[in-house]
């Protein structure tokens with residue numbers, strides 16, 4: 001969520017031109033992504049349709065289930081799948097899963113009007129510590145086990161001056177039809193187990209601010225690290241750019 005932090009981590013700082021996200025986050029370098037040159041792999045995953053079209057990426061039940069073999073599906077009796085999460089995605093995940101995350105990151109970027117894309121299926125230097133998660137529809141829509149992806153989020157490992165290394169929720173986006181349906185609220189206890197004391201990066205959207213204030217104990221965490229608690233609305237628009245959090249190194 002923090003442009004500066006993400007810029008440091010993803011290495012992209014390309015000016016935002018609306019309706020032209022061919023220019024967003026196009027990297028230098030020639031890393032190969034599953035046999036495809038990086039410069040080709042990224043444009044290949046621009047969301048289908050026009051700029052305002054939202055079309056869920058498709059994964060399969062098998063891909064989703066296999067994803068959990070690589071990372072903690074269950075921690076202290078808290079199961080990610082029982083908390084509504086369909087798949088975990090990391091640097092070593094299949095390109096199809098990583099592309100699904102990138103497509104959702106495009107929708108996040110377009111809606112929140114950020115200057116750059118926060119997730120690339122093929123990232124410079126591969127952030128091996130990140131963990132992204134996918135929400136999907138409950139049931140496949142065909143006999144091939146195809147699942148529509150309805151949301152995603154991404155956690156990245158940060159290093160803060162005051163509290164040292166800890167994970168941060170960098171961004172999260174849920175399909176508009178599924179908002180206020182409890183996706184994030186249901187997953188939150190799993191995230192708290194998986195990333196103890198995680199930070200939520202700013203700026204916060206008004207919805208995210210309300211989510212945190214009324215549904216989580218995030219303010220207790222802020223107070224415990226000496227940061228001011230979040231209010232329901234810090235600015236007239238409710239969107240605050242001031243970080244209530246410790247400074248990253």
Ligand SMILES: CC(C)(COP(=O)(O)OP(=O)(O)OC[C@H]1O[C@@H](n2cnc3c(N)ncnc32)[C@H](O)[C@@H]1OP(=O)(O)O)[C@@H](O)C(=O)NCCC(=O)NCCS
Pocket residue numbers: 001108111171172173174175178179180181182183184185186203204205206207208210211212214215
């Ligand atoms: C913010 C967002 C991720 C929340 O996910 P969600 O799955 O819709 O959230 P939940 O359904 O779990 O919300 C639970 C509670 O959070 C609060 N909340 C969430 N969205 C809210 C909104 N738009 N207005 C007021 N309260 C809201 C409510 O208390 C809600 O409970 P209720 O519906 O019973 O009143 C989602 O709205 C979204 O993707 N928004 C666009 C992208 C975005 O803003 N990302 C965060 C960037 S900082």
